[in-house]
Amino acid sequence: MSDTTKNEYIQHKSRRKFLKGLAAGVGLIAMPGKDASASVWEEFFQKHFRELSKDELKVVIGRLEKEYSKKFAKQVTVKTTPPIEGVLYGYGLDLSRCIGCRRCVYACVKENNQSRDPQIHWIRVLQLDKEKGVDLSHAEHYYNPEKVPEKGHFYMPVQCQQCEKPPCTKVCPVQATWKENDGIVVVDYNWCIGCRYCMAACPYGARHFNWGKPGLPVAEMNPVTHYLGNRPRPKGVVEKCTFCIQRTREQPGRYPACEEICPVGARKFGNLLDPNSEIRYLIENKRVFKLKDDLNTQPKFFYFYAT
Amino acid sequence: MKNIWNFFAGTLVLISKGSKAYYCWVLFLLVLMAIGASAYVHQLNEGLIVTAMRDQVSWGFYISNFTFMVGVAAAAVLLVIPAYVYGWGPIKEFAVLGELLAVSAIVMCLLFVTVDIGHPERFWHLIPKIGLLNFPQSLLAWDVVVLNTYLVLNLTISIYILYNLYYKREPNHHFYTPLVLLSIPSAISIHTVTAFLYNGLGARPFWNSSILVPRFLASAFCSGPAFMLLIFLLVRKYTKFKIKDEAIQKVAEIMAYAMFINLLLLGAELFKEYYTDTIHLASVQYLFQGLHGHSALVPYIWTAMIFNVTAFFLFLIPATRRNNITLVIGCILVFVGVYIEKGMGLVIPGFIPDTLHEIYEYSPSGTELLLAMGIWATGLFVYTMLLRVAIPILNRDFHVADDGVGSYIGDQMFLIQQKPEEEPESVETH
Secondary structure: OHHHHHHHHHHHHHHHHHHHHHHHHHHHHOOOOOOOOHHHHHHHOOOOHHHOOHHHHHHHHHHHHHHHHHHHOOOOEEEOOOOOOOOOEEEEEEOOOOOOOOHHHHHHHHHOOOOOOOOOOOOEEEEEEOOOOOOHHHOEOOOOOOOOOOOOEEEEEEOOOOOOOOHHHHHOOOOOEEEOOOOOEEEOOOOOOOOOHHHHHOOOOOOEEOOOOOOOOHHHOOOEEEOOOOOOOOOOOEEOOOOOHHHHOOOOOOOOHHHHHOOOOOEEEEEOOOOOOHHHHHHHHOEEEOOOHHHOOOOOEEEEEOO | OHHHHHHHHHHHHHHOOOOHHHHHHHHHHHHHHHHHHHHHHHHHHHOHHHOOOOOOOOOOHHHHHHHHHHHHHHOOHHHHHHHHHOOOHHHHOOHHHHHHHHHHHHHHHHHHHHHHOOOHHHHHHHOOOOOOOOOOOOHHHHHHHHHHHHHHHHHHHHHHHHHHHHOOOOOOHHHHHHHHHHHHHHHHHHHHHHHHHHHOOOOOOOOOOOOHHHHHHHHHHHHHHHHHHHHHHHHHHHOOOOOOHHHHHHHHHHHHHHHHHHHHHHHHHHHHHHHHOOHHHHHHHHHHOOEOOEOOOHHHHHHHHHHHHHHHHHHHOHHHHHOHHHHHHHHHHHHHHHHHHHHHHHHHHHHOOOOOOOOOOOOOOHHHHHHHHHHHHHHHHHHHHHHHHHHHHHOOOEEEOOOOOOEEEOOOOOOOOOOOOOOHHHHOOO
């Protein structure tokens, strides 16, 4: 045991040495402007989230909290709450109840600090024909009537399905995205190189790229954040739904914002490992299906018909 | 060490010398490169929002060009195999030019990938041990490995041979032959891995077809040689380098076979899609017919089809293959045809319709076009510089001087219209 820690220590040391050399080299090519502080370099050389020691993590979080608090003129916290033992999150969505009001879409944007301009939505609600059933090729993405639901239609919100076998994490060339023990697929925004291979791999359109600088109004910024979730993102990285990791991992936990806002109770959330949970009851007693089941991604997002 | 420095210093002197045409050409490329660089600065400042890519179509013109250039790079083996495996003289004389083309093409590939990513400064995340390369899980990680291996192999082989010729030594074939042999599977691997990169995605039925790798290889063995032949014809015309007709004929013949296989595989793909007529037909329909009134790629793909079929016949029929004019036309047709088919024609329909069946029509923005132009200019610039050194060395016009330190430069002009016997204007120069 002590051997491995020693090895790791040596590895880290040599890595640091290399990075120092690299810093000198890169510095020559791209000198940051005069206003650039030491934090630019700290950010540049920041290690992968899962490789940070406790002390290093503290420094990183301190730097981020300082940076965000200054930028958004309020006390911003960046949590790193780990998964809870014995918890595997699952989501249920009742297609017979959903009315397509898109309140979930906007509650999500607000909670998770998505860019308003350019607009990023982690949830996409599809309007489908009752006659055709769940047939995506006839889905209407930009329906905009006075009132929903419209006659002859039903609605299907799609967001990250938190796959048990996520194709997106498999393809990432730098392991910037991975599945946590509680089943949530997360992204380290400080490690993502922005190649967008994960977006090509995702069968659900659940991954979104910051094509431009995120436009997040200071007044609307939610200051309660998680490192792997809703903290402000830089441009040029991929982001996605995390089942509101900043809420659901707390003890006592809170429901995801989309679940909380739903006016018709179409959204259900819970622990798949708890035999008494509502989500387990639904899976066992209702007609359930998973989107694109044939791709064997094994989503933990279950569509069902309660009535 | 001293020798290496002298060689390097000599090449620097050499590339600064040349005819007016050479200077104009290099200046022209430098201007295009500067335009491309300024487009890149603009993109770095604003983000990739200055491209036409969006979440629905998350890869576009850059990755299309990247994919095509991988094919051009891989095609160098078409010279390497006859030259080194079969020891066929006429091609062996200039196989090193093919290797240098591979080097230039890989440089372009790496540039196209670099400009496509959101955080290029985080490139070090890809370096094993220092960063966290997701090898062997991610095929992009594989691509990083094989592309760089191929680049290093070709650089090593060509520089080793040229360096020895410069010092009037026979290159040691015990050293370079194993490397050359290794470069053959390596060339196949860059194309296979790039195809797998698309192929392995269940989310994209348009790419998720097991025929994709052979299609990639077949089209690479058309477009790469087409590009090479065009360059060799120019080299033959404007430099002192001689390339035998039979060598060019041989490459053209290989292209005819490759194009046949390419068209056959495409036909097989189209049959399967149209006959089974499942929901996965949508992307093919978008490409060839248009889908729900969206048909941006339709004129392009049909142009490509016509070009490819025409070129196939031009290379198949010995008379048109041997005629320099129809040969050039054929090469241009193949080059353009495969550029469309294996570039935008392969990448974009993978995203249209997107995974939730939304149709977002993509066509490259001005920034994307300018930047891509800059990268093409960079590739040509690199190749021009490499040829500026390699051709005089192969012609024995550039070698170490008798004092063993300085260089002898016999070819001061480099780019200059040669005097072909059959052309009438050769009379004036006498």
